[in-house]
Amino acid sequence: MNIAVIGTGYVGLVTGTCFAETGNNVLCVDIDQKKVEMLKKGVVPIYEPGLELLFQRNTKQGRLHFTTELREAVDIAEIIFLALPTPPGEDGSADLSYILGVAKDLGKLIHSYTVIVDKSTVPVGTSEMVTSAIRTELDKRFTPEDAAEGLFDVVSNPEFLREGVAVEDFMKPDRVVIGTSSERAANKMKQLYEPFVRQGNPIYIMDERSAEMTKYAANSYLATRISFMNEIANLCEAMGADVDKVRIGMGSDNRIGKRFLFPGIGYGGSCFPKDVQALAKTAEEHGYEFQILKSVMKVNEKQKSRIYQKVYEFFRGDLKGKTFALWGLAFKPNTDDIREAPALTIIEELLEAGAKIRAFDPEAVENVRTLLGTKIDYFQDQYEVLVDADALIIATEWNVFRTPGFDVLRKLLRQPVIFDGRNLYDLHVMESEGFYYNSIGRKTVK
Numbered sequence: 269m270n271i272a273v274i275g276t277g278y279v280g281l282v283t284g285t286c287f288a289e290t291g292n293n294v295l296c297v298d299i300d301q302k303k304v305e306m307l308k309k310g311v312v313p314i315y316e317p318g319l320e321l322l323f324q325r326n327t328k329q330g331r332l333h334f335t336t337e338l339r340e341a342v343d344i345a346e347i348i349f350l351a352l353p354t355p356p357g358e359d360g361s362a363d364l365s366y367i368l369g370v371a372k373d374l375g376k377l378i379h380s381y382t383v384i385v386d387k388s389t390v391p392v393g394t395s396e397m398v399t400s401a402i403r404t405e406l407d408k409r410f411t412p413e414d415a416a417e418g419l420f421d422v423v424s425n426p427e428f429l430r431e432g433v434a435v436e437d438f439m440k441p442d443r444v445v446i447g448t449s450s451e452r453a454a455n456k457m458k459q460l461y462e463p464f465v466r467q468g469n470p471i472y473i474m475d476e477r478s479a480e481m482t483k484y485a486a487n488s489y490l491a492t493r494i495s496f497m498n499e500i501a502n503l504c505e506a507m508g509a510d511v512d513k514v515r516i517g518m519g520s521d522n523r524i525g526k527r528f529l530f531p532g533i534g535y536g537g538s539c540f541p542k543d544v545q546a547l548a549k550t551a552e553e554h555g556y557e558f559q560i561l562k563s564v565m566k567v568n569e570k571q572k573s574r575i576y577q578k579v580y581e582f583f584r585g586d587l588k589g590k591t592f593a594l595w596g597l598a599f600k601p602n603t604d605d606i607r608e609a610p611a612l613t614i615i616e617e618l619l620e621a622g623a624k625i626r627a628f629d630p631e632a633v634e635n636v637r638t639l640l641g642t643k644i645d646y647f648q649d650q651y652e653v654l655v656d657a658d659a660l661i662i663a664t665e666w667n668v669f670r671t672p673g674f675d676v677l678r679k680l681l682r683q684p685v686i687f688d689g690r691n692l693y694d695l696h697v698m699e700s701e702g703f704y705y706n707s708i709g710r711k712t713v714k
């Protein structure tokens with residue numbers, strides 16, 4: 269099939285590349301000229317495991333192309349995916365200007381039957397807004413007799429991939445959700461997705477509104493699980509229980525399940541914070557107060573400051589001139605994405621208190637450098653950051669941090685002190701290695 273993907277970010281580039289991998293001819297469109305130039309030269313602008321290999325194969329074999337021209341996409345594509353940003357507006361609701369702007373442009377351009385697919389995360393009712401934005405433009409170009417009605421269908425096809433395992437998630441999705449009232453569009457979408465569900469995972473066809481709600485409900489539920497576990501962890505600390513044992517005990521119950529029960533320093537990234545906020549806002553607009561989500565957000569904000577509080581208490585508030593080594597900047601491992609990363613909150617709070625920061629991350633350093641410039645020091649080596657630091661703070665659970673040389677840590681740090689926001693180490697090991705070790709929801713090793 270001939271496919272176009274509008275917006276070539278984390279979702280769009282993975283979507284386009286994976287569709288090319290199953291034999292489709294894919295044109296990716298982005299307004300960012302620099303990004304398109306890089307892609308045309310064969311450079312993948314984001315870090316996502318496994319993406320590079322598929323990208324190189326499909327560009328070389330001529331199935332994956334890039335442009336800044338929307339018109340080119342319209343001319344070739346039977347299906348056009350919108351993988352555009354939906355950032356929070358000032359009031360917390362999703363900003364739909366990217367989506368509706370492109371919808372309007374599509375209305376000016378389409379000339380033969382096209383399925384327009386919304387892959388971005390959008391509030392309930394967006395597919396109707398997209399439909400009306402396209403139709404308004406079509407009405408200017410076609411008379412009713414020209415049957416403009418039949419020129420397009422809008423489908424809601426929310427994306428559930430996780431950054432860090434995006435390619436794997438896209439190639440083998442747990443389920444595919446397709447929201448449409450058009451049988452013609454549904455059939456085209458099923459045909460496109462068939463190669464991805466050969467192991468029997470379901471393709472659910474539903475109405476547009478339910479599809480849009482499914483994505484918000486899923487992300488908000490996952491965020492709720494995280495905030496719930498963070499509160500359990502904080503309570504464990506206060507009561508002398510060990511959250512890791514509690515987590516295993518809880519998770520063995522099939523009704524609960526083992527995944528997504530890890531406490532930490534709050535959820536971040538480009539999805540959970542904005543999606544929870546947007547769903548709460550949508551609820552409010554419909555006269556419904558979504559109380560749980562309000563608490564989820566409040567708990568998360570507090571949790572992001574948890575490490576700072578622990579550091580503050582340890583140093584009795586005297587942080588001026590202290591130096592901290594920071595392991596991890598990305599909002600989670602295996603990505604270079606730093607949007608809403610808890611590490612950024614820690615940096616901001618420590619800088620405000622007059623501390624200095626030496627940071628290392630396997631992939632995200634350049635993104636933080638672009639954001640913070642010379643406010644902190646950056647290193648290419650996880651051990652170099654430790655030199656003369658008063659403590660090590662761990663903010664992202666990259667695998668390379670899991671079994672470090674503790675003797676080297678002891679030698680390089682000014683004192684053997686670790687604040688671990690991701691519970692990477694065994695308490696007994698830390699005790700025998702002679703560290704002060706403060707983690708989340710567990711006893712402090714002194």
Ligand SMILES: NC(=O)c1ccc[n+]([C@@H]2O[C@H](COP(=O)([O-])OP(=O)(O)OC[C@H]3O[C@@H](n4cnc5c(N)ncnc54)[C@H](O)[C@@H]3O)[C@@H](O)[C@H]2O)c1
Pocket residue numbers: 274275276277278279280297298299300303351352353354366369370387388389390427428429430431538539
């Ligand atoms: N990142 C994730 O893990 C993830 C997962 C599932 C769903 N989503 C949703 O998918 C959507 C996209 O997220 P993302 O993380 O890929 O965003 P992103 O910011 O990485 O990418 C968006 C891209 O769209 C481009 N763009 C903006 N306006 C454009 C226009 N008019 N024409 C063409 N291109 C344009 C930008 O230049 C950018 O490259 C969001 O709604 C997000 O909530 C994201």
